[in-house]
Amino acid sequence: MPVREKKRVVVLFGGRSGEHEVSINSAASVMAALDRDKYEIIPVAITREGRWVAGITPEQAAGGLDPAVLSGTGGGAVTVILPPDPGWRGLTVPGNGDAGQIAGEIDVVFPVMHGTYGEDGTVQGLLELANIPYVGAGVLGSALGMDKVLMKTVLARHGVPQARFLSFLRREWETDPKTVIAETEKQLGYPCFIKPANLGSSVGISKARRREELVRGLELAAGYDRKIILEEFIDAREVEVSVLGNDDPMASLPGEIIPLKEFYDYEAKYVDGLSQLKVPAELPPDTVERLRELAIKVFKALDCAGMARVDFFLRRSDGAVLVNEINTIPGFTRFSMYPKLWEATGIGYRELLDRLIDLALERHRDKNRSKTTFDLPGK
Ligand SMILES: Nc1ncnc2c1ncn2[C@@H]1O[C@H](COP(=O)(O)OP(=O)(O)O)[C@@H](O)[C@H]1O
Ligand SMILES: [Mg+2]
Structure with a gap:
């Protein structure tokens, strides 16, 4: 042929x-x-x-x-x-x-x-x-990256710093709302964030400053998913790092999101002018190093491949670096953070696409190297 x-x-x-x-x-x-x-x-x-x-x-x-x-x-x-x-x-x-x-x-x-x-x-x-x-993460990495509860549970096991969180099933909220409210107030307090476990683009996410808003937020999130995650509010700068590679990935310089709204919600993400990207972010070198190391750690812990963008909070009170989430298929327009960060780190948009395709082929070859049958010894 x-x-x-x-x-x-x-x-x-x-x-x-x-x-x-x-x-x-x-x-x-x-x-x-x-x-x-x-x-x-x-x-x-x-x-x-x-x-x-x-x-x-x-x-x-x-x-x-x-x-x-x-x-x-x-x-x-x-x-x-x-x-x-x-x-x-x-x-x-x-x-x-x-x-x-x-x-x-x-x-x-x-x-x-x-x-x-x-x-x-x-x-x-x-x-x-x-x-x-x-291109991109396999079944497991993709699924873990999508489910904020399991993502955070795995990251916690790897000692990755994150906001305190709790999760409930929609069923628990519907059958026993008192316990859900009591546990949230006891373990997280206000303000807190309420999110559907498996969505993106800030859909169904809200911030609660008091009980009525918590109830409203739980109802909103329960409309989108059977699983809900609640997190302590972190007053922070939001910075993001791009990761590229398979088993030996590399991390880009960080960039910063400057939302002009209260938080980085759907509108702020996609309506022009409602947020700004600062690429690269203005940060001390040791913070940059810490972010890049953590991004790679998160990528590996979640068994990702090809690409991912890891999003962080930089807490204002003490400068602590906390991981917010991973996106295994990050926004990919020319103006999106993922490719812009690679551009700032020395890999242009077109070359990035070439690399991603090569990584997909490399991973596929590597997988097909593994045996899928078992020969009994001595046969
Ligand atoms: N615990 C939190 N504390 C403060 N702000 C938060 C918290 N969680 C989310 N946010 C805000 O909400 C935005 C969307 O939340 P995120 O978990 O990233 O969801 P999505 O997967 O939809 O992007 C974040 O970019 C941030 O602005
Ligand atoms: Mg996000």
Whole structure:
């Protein structure tokens, strides 16, 4: 078989997530920057309903998909599925059998998807079954990064400094609200933060200064998730570090978020002008070193791969560095923190994409080195 010169890269975007639009913006930047001399790029949009549509660009998807496109009958777009069969390794038009395969064997998938069904290990699980290399963390790292309770539990075990936290199931809140309130007041006090355990982009997050706000915040969060996390409020500067690599990752210089609102909520994140990024952050060298070390420690503790952005609080009262969270598929527009931090550290946007694709291939090779069968000794 002739060796194909260009790697065939599927850019997956959109998805069944509150961060659908954010993903489209990230994917538009990624698509625009991927080197066409090295890659053949196949964009695949996932609709809000979860349908996979090949052949439309993020720009087209941003305008909303018309019914002809959605049914795969118009606009050059076609509905596809990705079979879990590792012998297949390609997209196919459902119902057309072997003849339905489009575009041939995929070399690597770049899921540029944030939040549920994209960043949480589910799409990664499908790609594992199909044995296709993909950019970013695997099933476990993605799932751990998405669940703030398990993320913090694992980080605590590794001695990583964090805000004090508590968690409850929605069921506990609904059946025994008195205990939830009493425990929160006893262990955290006010102000505190209330969050759905598995969301992103600040959706469903609120700050409570007194009991009525706590009740409202718990109700809000319970509308989004069956698990809720509560944290002590940290009065802090917010700084972020980008991590790149697999088993021996490296960390970028830190950057600072300066929200002009009370906290870094959905609007502050995505409405232009409501927050500023300071890249690199102005910090003493020992703090920079501490942040970079901790970012790598967090990345490894959560079994990440490829990329992640680790977010920190720098407490104003004593300068303590606390880890807030990890994002395994961070915002990826040209103006997003993740690529901007690499730019400041000496890796440009396009080179960053090349490295991520190489890391995906490297990890896949490494995984396929491991045995999946066991030969009984002596046989
Ligand atoms: N414990 C806390 N103390 C102070 N501010 C917080 C705390 N937790 C979250 N925040 C604020 O809320 C924002 C969003 O919270 P975060 O946990 O990062 O959720 P998301 O995953 O949605 O980004 C943070 O960037 C910060 O501004
Ligand atoms: Mg955050």
